[in-house]
Amino acid sequence: MKNLFRLMIFVVISGLMIGVLSACEPETDEAVLYVNLTWHQHQPLYYKNEDGVYTRPWVRAHATKDYLDMAEKVAAHEDIQVTFNLTPSLIRQLNDLAAGAKDIYWVLAEKPVVDLTDAEKRFILERFFDVNWNNIIARYPRYQALLEKRGGTDGDSIQSAMDSFTDQDFFDLQVWFNLAWFDPAYLAEEPLLGLVEKGRDFTQADKDILFTQVLAKVQAVIPYHKQLQDSGQIEVTTTPYAHPILPLIYDNQLALEGNPSAEMPESAFAYPQDAVAHLALSVEMYEENFGRGVRGLWPGEGAVAQEIVPLVADAGYAYMQTGEPVLAKTLGIDSFTRDSQGFVQNADDLYRPYFVSDEDGNQVGIFFRDWTLSDNIGFVYTDMSGEAGARDLVSHLEAIQADFVDNEVPGPHIVSIILDGENAWEHYPNDGNDFLNAFYQQLSESEVLKTITPSAYLELFPEQRSLDDLFPGAWFSPNFDTWIGESEEAIAWDYLAQVRDHLALYESGQASASEEALEQAFD
Numbered sequence: 001m002k003n004l005f006r007l008m009i010f011v012v013i014s015g016l017m018i019g020v021l022s023a024c025e026p027e028t029d030e031a032v033l034y035v036n037l038t039w040h041q042h043q044p045l046y047y048k049n050e051d052g053v054y055t056r057p058w059v060r061a062h063a064t065k066d067y068l069d070m071a072e073k074v075a076a077h078e079d080i081q082v083t084f085n086l087t088p089s090l091i092r093q094l095n096d097l098a099a100g101a102k103d104i105y106w107v108l109a110e111k112p113v114v115d116l117t118d119a120e121k122r123f124i125l126e127r128f129f130d131v132n133w134n135n136i137i138a139r140y141p142r143y144q145a146l147l148e149k150r151g152g153t154d155g156d157s158i159q160s161a162m163d164s165f166t167d168q169d170f171f172d173l174q175v176w177f178n179l180a181w182f183d184p185a186y187l188a189e190e191p192l193l194g195l196v197e198k199g200r201d202f203t204q205a206d207k208d209i210l211f212t213q214v215l216a217k218v219q220a221v222i223p224y225h226k227q228l229q230d231s232g233q234i235e236v237t238t239t240p241y242a243h244p245i246l247p248l249i250y251d252n253q254l255a256l257e258g259n260p261s262a263e264m265p266e267s268a269f270a271y272p273q274d275a276v277a278h279l280a281l282s283v284e285m286y287e288e289n290f291g292r293g294v295r296g297l298w299p300g301e302g303a304v305a306q307e308i309v310p311l312v313a314d315a316g317y318a319y320m321q322t323g324e325p326v327l328a329k330t331l332g333i334d335s336f337t338r339d340s341q342g343f344v345q346n347a348d349d350l351y352r353p354y355f356v357s358d359e360d361g362n363q364v365g366i367f368f369r370d371w372t373l374s375d376n377i378g379f380v381y382t383d384m385s386g387e388a389g390a391r392d393l394v395s396h397l398e399a400i401q402a403d404f405v406d407n408e409v410p411g412p413h414i415v416s417i418i419l420d421g422e423n424a425w426e427h428y429p430n431d432g433n434d435f436l437n438a439f440y441q442q443l444s445e446s447e448v449l450k451t452i453t454p455s456a457y458l459e460l461f462p463e464q465r466s467l468d469d470l471f472p473g474a475w476f477s478p479n480f481d482t483w484i485g486e487s488e489e490a491i492a493w494d495y496l497a498q499v500r501d502h503l504a505l506y507e508s509g510q511a512s513a514s515e516e517a518l519e520q521a522f523d
Contacts, residue, residue, distance in 0.1 A: 030404075030405065030410070030411050030412075031401070031405065031447075031448055032401075032411070032412065032448060032449075032450050033351075033397060033398075033400060033401035033404070033411075033412075033413055033414075033415065033448055033449055033450070034412060034413065034414040034415070034449075034450050034451075034452045034457055035397060035414070035415050035417065035443065035449055035450065035451045035452070036083065036367060036414050036415065036416040036417065036418075036451075036452060036453070036454055036457065037082050037083065037417050037418075037451055038082075038083040038084075038085060038237070038298070038321060038416070038417070038418040038419075038454075039070060039082065039083070039084050039085065039419070039420075039421030040085045040087075040298055040418065040419065040420055040421055041062075041066075041067055041084060041085060041086050041087065041090055041421050041422055042085075042087040042089070042090055042239065042243060042420070042422075043058055043059045043062065043087070043089060043090045043093065043422075044089055044243065045089045045092070045093065045242065046058070046059065046093065046103075048101075049104065052101070053101075053102055053103060053104050053107055054093070054097075054101065054102065054103035054104065055103070055104055056103060056104075056105075057103040057104070057105035057106065057181075059090060059093040059094060059097060059103075060097055060103055060106065060214065060218055061105075061181040062422045063094060063097070063217055063218045063221050064181055064182045064183070064186070064213075064214055064217045064218070065181050065182060065183050065425070065426075065431065066183070066421065066422045066425060067094075067221045067422070068183075068217050068220055068221050068224060069183040069185055069186065069433075070084075070421060070436070071084065071221075071224055071225055071228055071234065072185075072224070073433070073436050073437060073440065074228065074233060074234060074440070075228055075233060076437075076440075077440040077441065077443075077444055078233070079443075079444040079451075080233075080440045080443060080444060080451050081233060081234065081235075081451045081452050081453050081456065082233075082234050082235075082451065082453075083234065083235045083236070083237055083296065083453050083454060084225060084234055084235075084236050084237070084421065085236075085237045085238065085239060085296075085298040085421075086222075086225065086236055086237075086238060087238060087239040087243055087300075088238060088239065088240075088241045088242070088243075088281065088282050088285045088286075089241075089242060089243055091222065091238075091285055091289055092285070094218060094221055094222055095222070095289075097215075097218045098215075098218050098219040098221075098222075104123075105127065105128070105177065105178070106178070106211070106214070108120055108123065108124060108174070109128075109174040109175070109177065109178050109207065109211075110174075110207055110211060111174075112204065113167045113168075113170045113171050113174070114167065116170065118162070121162060121165075121170060122158060122162060124170060124173060124174065125150055125158050125161050125162065125165070125173075126153065126158060128173050128174070128176075128177035129146075129147055129150065129177070130177075131177070131180050131181060131426065132426040132427060133147065135426055135427065135428065135429060135431070136180050136426055136431075137180065140176065140180065140196070140199070141199065142172055142176065142199045142200045143173075143176040143180060146169060146172060146173050146176065149161065149164065149165070149169065150165075168200075168201060171202055171203075172200050172201070172202055174202075174207070175195065175202040175206060175207060175210060178210055178211070178214065179192065179195055179196065179210060182213070182217075183431055183433070184430055184431050184433060185433060186213070186217070191209050191213065192209075192210070192213055194209075195209065195210060222289055225290075226289070226290050226291065229290060229292075230291075234453070235295065235296060235453035235454065235455055235456075236286075236290055237294075237295065237296030237297060237298055237321075237454075238282050238285070238286045238294065238296075238297065238298070239282060239297065239298050239299065239300055240275070240278035240279050240281075240282050240297075240299060240300055241277070241278040241279075241281035241282050241285070242278060242300075243300040243301075244274075244275075244278055244300050245300055245301060245303045245474075245480060245483050246275050246278065246279075246299050246300060246303055246304075246308050246311075247303055247304065247305035247307060247308055247472050247480070248269070248303070248480055248483060248484060249269075249271060249274050249275045249278065250270065250271075250272050250275040250305070250307055250308055250311070251268075251269075251270040251272070251307065252264075252265070252268065252269040252270070252484055252493060253268055253270070254305050254307065254472045254480070255472075255479070255480045255481075255484045255485060257305075257471070257472050257479075258329075258471070258472055258473055258477075258478050258479025258480060258481070259479045259480075259481055259485055262479075262481070262484060262485030263485055263486055263487055263489075263490050264484070264485075264490060264493075265484075265489075265490040265491070265493035265494045265497065266490070266494055267493070267494050267497035267498070267501075268497070269493055269496060269497045269500065271500060272311070274500075275308060275311055276311055276314075276315075277522075279311055279312065279314075279315035279317075280315060282294070282297075282315075283315050283316055293316055294315070294316055294317055295317065295318045295319065295454075295455045296317065296318065296319050296320065296321070296453075296454055296455060297312060297317040297319070297320040297321070298320070298321050298418070299320060299322065301474045301475060301482075302321065302322035302323050302326075302369070302418075302474050302475030302476075303322075303472075303473070303474045303475075303480065304320065304322045304326060304366075304470055304472070304473070304474075305470060305471075305472035305473075306356070306469050306470040306471075306472070307472075309356050309357070309358050309364055309470060310358035310359070310360075310362070312364050313358055313362040313363070313364050314362075317364060318364065318365060318455065318458070319353070319364060319365030319366060319367065319454050319455070319458060320364060320365075320366055320367075321366065321367045321368070321369065321416065321418055321454070322366065322367075322368060322369065322473075322474070322475055323368060323369045323371060323418075323473075323474065323475030323476055324336050324350055324368050324369060324370065324371050325371075325473055325474075325475075325476065325477055325478040326368065326470070326471055326472075326473040326474070326475075326478060327349070327350065327354075327368040328478065329471035329473060329478040330467050330469065330470055330471040331349060331467075333346070336349075336350055336371075338372060342372050342396070343396075343399070343400065343403070344370070344400075347400060347403065347404070347409075347413075348404075348409050348413070350368060350370065351370075351400070351413040351414055351415050351416075352413055352414060352464065352465065353365050353366060353367045353368075353414065353454070353457065353458065353464050354366050354368075354464055354465050354466060354467045355464055355465070355466045355467070356466070356467050356470050357466065363466075365454065365458050365464070366467070366470070367414070367416045367418075367454055368416060369416050369417070369418040369419075369475055370415055370416060370417060371476070373393065373396065373397075373415065373417050374417050374418055374419040375419070376392075376393065377389075377393070377417070377419055377424065377435075378419050378420065378424045379424075381393070381428070381435055382424065382427040382428050385429075385434065386428075386429075386430070386432075386433070386434025386435035386436075386437070386438045386439075387434070387438045389435050389438075389439075390435055390438035390439040390441075390442050391438075391442065393439060394439070394442040394443060394446060394449065397415060397446075397449055398446060398448055398449060400413075400415065401413075401448045401449070402448075412460075412461055414452070414457055418475070503521055503522070506518055506521070
């Protein structure tokens with residue numbers, strides 16, 4: 001009896017231990033298809049004029065219309081995990097604007113109309129309609145009326161508008177350009193709702209309300225992303241410092257591998273130390289802004305090559321992402337083929353991460369973007385209702401998983417949807433809010449789809465296939481033809497080589513300059 005009692009205890013304890021161990025093991029449910037959704041947020045560096053004012057408004061405009069509210073939409077769906085890629089050039093300008101810098105559109109909008117010069121009024125007439133006319137301007141009767149009164153963009157039309165626009169017309173246009181570049185969700189709440197409902201006859205006090213909100217949204221972007229990353233709902237990745245085509249900075253002769261007939265510059269450009277510097281600066285900026293070490297990298301334009309793998313590993317990145325054409329050529333095929341419904345024929349190869357290694361065995365994970373599904377968000381669903389577009393995408397993802405199950409293809413698998421997170425939405429009704437909310441909701445409700453960040457996926461499933469030699473290419477092409485290979489580009493690369501060779505004289509100490517001048521030259 002005593003032995004039986006001991007046996008029963010042993011069985012119970014063993015069962016409990018198995019349960020504990022099972023809970024610690026990664027989820028390997030073959031019924032789950034993981035979804036890596038990455039939004040790439042990037043603006044180039046817009047230099048300042050002689051007055052220290054940015055010459056373009058797009059960092060600020062997308063901050064009020066896209067960057068903050070896109071993160072807020074994710075936070076509203078607790079089951080959703082998303083990755084946001086914030087480039088250093090974007091982070092640098094967001095921080096500068098948050099600290100008080102302004103762009104010329106902002107400055108001219110704040111300026112009292114009576115103080116505007118003719119040149120400034122002409123600028124306002126030419127540039128303050130730079131937003132989607134059908135989906136944004138047409139929503140607001142007064143803004144639409146101002147557009148119709150302005151007429152065309154030719155010189156005669158602008159001159160006619162100079163004569164016909166009243167001071168109040170200019171005043172209202174100053175407000176509407178900046179007001180329309182807010183996400184509709186913000187315009188539906190006070191204090192901006194009051195301005196929208198007022199619609200016209202704005203005052204300087206209305207501008208104060210408007211630009212107080214502009215500054216508040218700009219200042220919130222990076223802290224809010226940090227907050228969501230710290231809570232575990234999103235992952236923030238970044239890009240080499242100035243969004244370079246990193247393999248070409250490393251050695252532009254790599255272009256010949258993807259296109260042996262490319263017209264090359266007379267001077268070779270090979271500055272691996274600059275590629276290292278771009279990566280090191282990106283790490284430094286990331287750690288300063290997010291208080292943790294880097295994990296994920298979206299190389300500028302998804303441009304990769306085997307030669308940059310050691311640099312990426314040495315910089316501390318655990319994984320990077322690029323496009324399916326690179327994987328296809330690396331696997332020895334021309335491209336991934338799709339059937340008439342857009343389903344990938346080699347799905348088991350595309351829908352998984354791989355590891356690439358340097359000569360010392362240091363591994364970097366790499367995820368490959370599904371070209372068609374990503375582009376559908378950017379270009380196809382713009383003409384559909386938000387609900388219909390979301391349903392089409394979710395149904396396609398569920399069908400991918402159903403095909404894996406039907407054909408008994410062992411998982412897990414992950415589909416990577418990676419695209420620009422700022423420029424598509426003005427082409428959608430309601431700035432894409434209906435689509436995004438429906439998409440996140442349908443993903444949450446799906447029984448077979450699970451969103452996940454790349455880091456979390458590799459932590460769950462650390463055993464992945466390896467690639468021996470990563471083919472050089474970008475997110476949309478297995479070559480670098482967009483940036484090198486034609487006569488104009490060859491001339492530009494030769495000019496760049498001349499400038500960089502001249503800077504090398506100071507780098508080596510053969511010529512001297514102040515530390516400040518040298519730092520500015522490198523930047």
